[in-house]
Amino acid sequence: MDEVLATILRRDPEQREFHQAVGELLATIRPVLDRHPEYRRHAVVERLVEPERMIMFRVPWMDDQGAIHVNRGYRVEMNSAIGPYKGGLRFHPSVNLSIIKFLAFEQVFKNSLTTLAMGGAKGGADFDPKGRSDAEIMRFCQAFMAELFRHIGEDTDVPAGDIGVGAREIGYLFGMYKKLQNKFTGVLTGKGLAWGGSLIRPEATGYGVVYFTAAMLAHRGETLAGKRCLVSGSGNVAQFVAEKIVQMGGTVLSLSDSSGHIYDEEGIDASKLEFIKTLKNIHRGRIGEYSERYPHALYVAANPTLGWNPLWRYPADCALPAATQNELNLADAQHLAAAGVRLVCEGANMPSTPEAIAFFRDQGILFGPAKAANAGGVAVSGLEMAQDAMRISWSREEVEGRLRAIMHTIHRTCLEAAAAYGLEGDYLAGANIAGFVKVADAMLDQGLV
Numbered sequence: 001m002d003e004v005l006a007t008i009l010r011r012d013p014e015q016r017e018f019h020q021a022v023g024e025l026l027a028t029i030r031p032v033l034d035r036h037p038e039y040r041r042h043a044v045v046e047r048l049v050e051p052e053r054m055i056m057f058r059v060p061w062m063d064d065q066g067a068i069h070v071n072r073g074y075r076v077e078m079n080s081a082i083g084p085y086k087g088g089l090r091f092h093p094s095v096n097l098s099i100i101k102f103l104a105f106e107q108v109f110k111n112s113l114t115t116l117a118m119g120g121a122k123g124g125a126d127f128d129p130k131g132r133s134d135a136e137i138m139r140f141c142q143a144f145m146a147e148l149f150r151h152i153g154e155d156t157d158v159p160a161g162d163i164g165v166g167a168r169e170i171g172y173l174f175g176m177y178k179k180l181q182n183k184f185t186g187v188l189t190g191k192g193l194a195w196g197g198s199l200i201r202p203e204a205t206g207y208g209v210v211y212f213t214a215a216m217l218a219h220r221g222e223t224l225a226g227k228r229c230l231v232s233g234s235g236n237v238a239q240f241v242a243e244k245i246v247q248m249g250g251t252v253l254s255l256s257d258s259s260g261h262i263y264d265e266e267g268i269d270a271s272k273l274e275f276i277k278t279l280k281n282i283h284r285g286r287i288g289e290y291s292e293r294y295p296h297a298l299y300v301a302a303n304p305t306l307g308w309n310p311l312w313r314y315p316a317d318c319a320l321p322a323a324t325q326n327e328l329n330l331a332d333a334q335h336l337a338a339a340g341v342r343l344v345c346e347g348a349n350m351p352s353t354p355e356a357i358a359f360f361r362d363q364g365i366l367f368g369p370a371k372a373a374n375a376g377g378v379a380v381s382g383l384e385m386a387q388d389a390m391r392i393s394w395s396r397e398e399v400e401g402r403l404r405a406i407m408h409t410i411h412r413t414c415l416e417a418a419a420a421y422g423l424e425g426d427y428l429a430g431a432n433i434a435g436f437v438k439v440a441d442a443m444l445d446q447g448l449v
């Protein structure tokens with residue numbers, strides 16, 4: 001296994017995030033490889049860390065002033081052992097091959113945990129949607145799909161949203177795919193309700209994170225009611241994390257975006273959340289506007305030179321990082337512990353650094369890893385694919401009931417997989433082991449392909 005890490009470091013020395021994601025998985029599956037020598041014999045790990053296919057392409061587009069821009073597009077098809085490639089698209093200036101590979105790698109094991117038949121992939125572009133007009137977003141999406149369309153399909157690879165790609169972008173991407181292929185299929189998830197989308201898909205990732213959090217608490221005889229929660233981010237995941245916490249009787253103290261964070265001691269209730277949804281999803285404004293509307297709330301501008309995030313210093317019971325990768329480092333973890341936080345559940349993909357995770361585990365702070373806790377989004381994408389295939393749509397109750405059941409199953413699976421290796425209560429090890437074993441066994445069954 002050290003050899004596997006050494007190989008990827010040598011091959012792609014600059015892919016830091018990818019090394020981090022692989023390193024975290026390998027550190028926890030060692031006992032599985034020791035108990036099952038067939039995985040080593042068949043080089044399962046060596047095969048898992050090399051994407052089945054990587055597509056990189058030019059995305060040329062014209063802005064409203066007539067100037068031409070060129071971005072780089074990606075689709076990394078990591079593993080298709082248990083189903084068609086599945087995973088979101090991210091439009092953000094930080095996107096590069098390392099980021100997309102780490103996300104695709106995580107997606108393989110996350111999708112495996114959902115109980116549904118989906119392989120793992122991720123894609124996107126280093127495009128910055130901030131400040132772009134609707135027409136510019138549409139032209140970018142069309143240019144992106146003008147290449148991606150030949151690589152995807154409802155039984156091949158089914159993209160969805162991620163950071164910077166929401167309902168609007170999925171609409172433009174879908175329209176272009178349909179035009180180029182002359183086919184109306186469920187090739188993307190996160191679609192509009194009138195054209196093949198699923199109820200609860202927008203809410204699914206955030207709701208799922210909170211169901212997972214509630215299951216972790218319930219396992220210890222506790223509930224979310226009365227718990228004070230720090231939440232970061234204010235996009236799709238964070239908005240619905242906050243909504244479900246409030247519905248379950250908890251208090252949401254904070255939210256953030258790249259410009260800073262807000263802290264509302266009285267709690268961000270349902271009506272304040274509506275303000276944030278309109279601000280973010282319709283006006284595409286900055287989080288600081290919250291404290292203009294609610295002057296008792298604190299707004300603190302981001303200060304990257306600090307090296308830690310002041311959002312994680314307020315007294316609370318639970319922390320749910322739901323912004324982006326590596327947003328929570330060792331100093332933040334120490335601040336959280338000092339502030340009384342006893343549970344951390346990840347909404348974003350890989351938000352905690354390895355040092356932060358090691359600290360949580362040392363301190364006995366309950367830790368819900370992203371690939372289990374935030375699997376609800378892609379799980380409902382799987383349910384959207386099922387509804388598309390049957391050409392029917394389920395009610396809110398039907399989809400939310402299935403989502404809740406899936407999150408409870410994932411929670412139980414993590415505990416059982418950990419216990420099978422004497423690692424009682426270790427959700428991180430349990431998620432990695434259970435996610436890995438299903439994919440590894442499928443790869444053995446299917447031979448060397």
Ligand code: GLU
Nearest residue numbers: 087088160161162378381
């Ligand atoms: N981008 C989401 C994730 O990180 C959802 C992917 C999907 O629905 O395919 O899991």
